[in-house]
Amino acid sequence: MEQAREACTQLRWHQALRRRIPEAAAESRVRGAWSSADLDGARLPVASVRDVVRGALSWPEQPDPAERVARSAVLATLEAEHLVRSGVPARQLLARLHTAAAGAGGGAGGAAAGAGAGDARADAQDGVGRPRSGDQACLELTDLGPVPTGPALETRLAGLVELMEAPPEVPAALVSALVHAEVAVLRPFGSGNALVARAAERVLVQRRGLDATGVAVPEVGHRAVGPAAYVGALAGYAQGSADGVALWLRHATAAYVAGAAEGTRIADAVLAGRLS
Template identity: 60%
Template sequence: MPDAADALRALADLPGVGDRIAAARTACEQLRWHEALRRRIPEAAAESRVRGAQASAALEGATVPLDLVRDVMRGAARWPLDPDPVEQVARGAVQATAESEHVRPLVATAPLQALARLHVAAAAGLVDDAQLGRPRTAGETSSELADLGPAPEPEQLRARLDGLVQVLTVAAADGVPALVVAAVAHAEVAVLRPFVRGNGVVARALERSIVQARGLDPTGVAVTEAGHAAQGGPAYLGALAAYGTGSREGVTLWLEHCAAALVAAAGQGVEVCDAVRAGRLG
């Protein structure tokens, strides 16, 4: 994949981007050395997924209590048998965030399989079973993320998905910063909207998996979804729309947004670790 690697390295060299990437990497390294992670990584990572799922749902307009998300994810509560629309979206965010842990080994080796599994988790109950885990086909469209413009027609998806596969399978040895891979993959899923529904949730769960798999946050404690939410929904959508223009300035804006989001995500991770160490989780 030399062409993809060259293109991704060029993005990392855009003016101002390198410094932002370095700041995000430093924030993640500092998180990794938190005292709570000496013995309690699983507990901290589980709480990160709780907070990440809540933030991902909120970015979809589905706000639910953190305690409810925590109880559902630890098996102490269940969603209603007949969930309302907010609960349906939140359930998908919870399931996809949980699944991000399991697809982590697949994102660089079988990325389409990883996407399919994340979509099944995110969209179960929201689309027909026949639409789960597969890209849109002729006659199917997606009305999500309308601020990014019309979703590409299904006929255009294959080539763009092939490009996404190239991005995800670029070897770490090619010298492409993990943040660039995660940011581009996130944006491509959001802009392409390969599925009828659930694209934003899938994009954020995919980013979480990549950040871990590429060693930027190997503990899985950084709350990547909350990093995006911290800047506000309009800023998040605006940065994605800028990326969607394909312009140098637009791509730079998105990469800068993702770097700032990861710094905030690491900060949220520190809060998780502090709560774990103090025994203050709900």
């Protein structure tokens, strides 16, 4: 966690971020959405995602599965930016992110190494923005074990909300990493949980001050190890053992260090005028 904090602090002092934070942060969202989609099995050129975000390209009227995933990732990542400085409570924050992802016409189809996010479509989805109820199942991230349902899910969700609202003295890297893992393990929604987990992490990394500039790209760090290792670290957390939780925390904080390095590359490109 100390390494993650130091890496993000160094990024904050980059020369390009003195006056051009918005430009660099916009590219961070592009690369974050692209990486998040890739973790869910959607491998599109980053240039295509950038063109969509800046309005130079539209999604097809009949997107293929990979395009649906990427579109969901883009919408969730853009919504995360709106939520960073909002006063939206924790439970509503997750609902907003899920609604944004589902508004793409499909939470996220396709799964890579168990990291996918289902194939539910927004127009056929009754639970958009609402946690699963009763014994409703979720078929995502099956490598993490069975999903909690009913009272067990409600209890864990209450704990998740409390975690998201932890006092400022609790390290930002710790809260962000644990929230990511809890959302992924709980899978509170019928679909799109992995996208929501990563978008929520992006919100907290900025909101709690680990990277207040919004230029770091933690999703790139998660993607760097590949979907199998990413899900494997989450599975370690899901076991609930000290070693399993430590495995995930090491993975997540390494992702923050890598995300800061990616942010530095973005800042370098902004400074050199070679962003694309």
